[in-house]
Amino acid sequence: MQVTPLAIADVLLIEPKVFGDARGFFFESFNQEAFTRATGVSLPFVQDNHSRSRRGVLRGLHYQLAPKAQGKLVRVTSGAVFDVAVDIRRDSPTFGRWAGSVLSADNHHQLWIPPGLAHGFVVLTDTADFLYKTTDYYSPAHERAIRWDDPAIGIEWPLAAHGIAQPVLSDKDQTGARLLAEADI
Numbered sequence: 283m284q285v286t287p288l289a290i291a292d293v294l295l296i297e298p299k300v301f302g303d304a305r306g307f308f309f310e311s312f313n314q315e316a317f318t319r320a321t322g323v324s325l326p327f328v329q330d331n332h333s334r335s336r337r338g339v340l341r342g343l344h345y346q347l348a349p350k351a352q353g354k355l356v357r358v359t360s361g362a363v364f365d366v367a368v369d370i371r372r373d374s375p376t377f378g379r380w381a382g383s384v385l386s387a388d389n390h391h392q393l394w395i396p397p398g399l400a401h402g403f404v405v406l407t408d409t410a411d412f413l414y415k416t417t418d419y420y421s422p423a424h425e426r427a428i429r430w431d432d433p434a435i436g437i438e439w440p441l442a443a444h445g446i447a448q449p450v451l452s453d454k455d456q457t458g459a460r461l462l463a464e465a466d467i
């Protein structure tokens with residue numbers, strides 16, 4: 283397993299060891315001991331999630347307030363997404379900064395996104411299956427959203443390059459997301 287910090291130091295790109303042969307491939311998509319040894323993260327995971335979306339769907343930027351903040355270990359098992367974490371920890375030296383990476387069924391890459399960050403992704407292929415583990419349970423009362431297009435964050439979503447004129451958002455992400463400067467964090 284190769285672990286690489288991104289532009290936000292504790293957002294980690296994880297490249298698992300993949301065993302390919304004439305039948306296809308095998309890799310350990312999660313191993314608690316190996317994950318903790320490679321990342322230094324020992325938080326337990328309590329929930330697995332799976333969403334499927336079509337090209338242009340953008341889910342996010344979402345987070346849960348303390349004490350229900352979720353760490354997320356995210357991956358894609360079909361298609362490809364551009365996955366983004368945003369540092370919304372007021373005391374962080376990278377407050378307001380974003381970090382992104384393409385996660386795909388082909389590259390097997392995963393991202394570790396620590397509790398306290400906002401997270402989202404846009405789907406780059408006809409469909410994408412997005413699977414992730416979280417370190418705390420879903421709590422609607424603690425869930426908040428930040429606008430995907432907040433100019434103060436300036437995420438460089440690769441929309442045009444993938445023929446996406448306008449992302450497809452949920453009603454909640456259309457109307458309930460705030461600018462970082464006005465967000466409840």
Ligand SMILES: Cc1cn([C@H]2C[C@H](O)[C@@H](COP(=O)(O)OP(=O)(O)O[C@H]3O[C@H](C)C(=O)[C@H](O)[C@H]3O)O2)c(=O)[nH]c1=O
Nearest residue numbers: 331333341342343344345354401402403419420452454
């Ligand atoms: C997240 C979640 C949702 N739900 C229910 C609530 C809604 O009835 C339905 C769809 O939820 P939502 O539209 O919030 O799903 P996403 O837009 O994919 O939300 C996720 O998107 C971004 C990328 C994230 O990082 C978060 O994990 C999460 O906010 O599933 C549950 O029952 N449990 C859950 O853990």
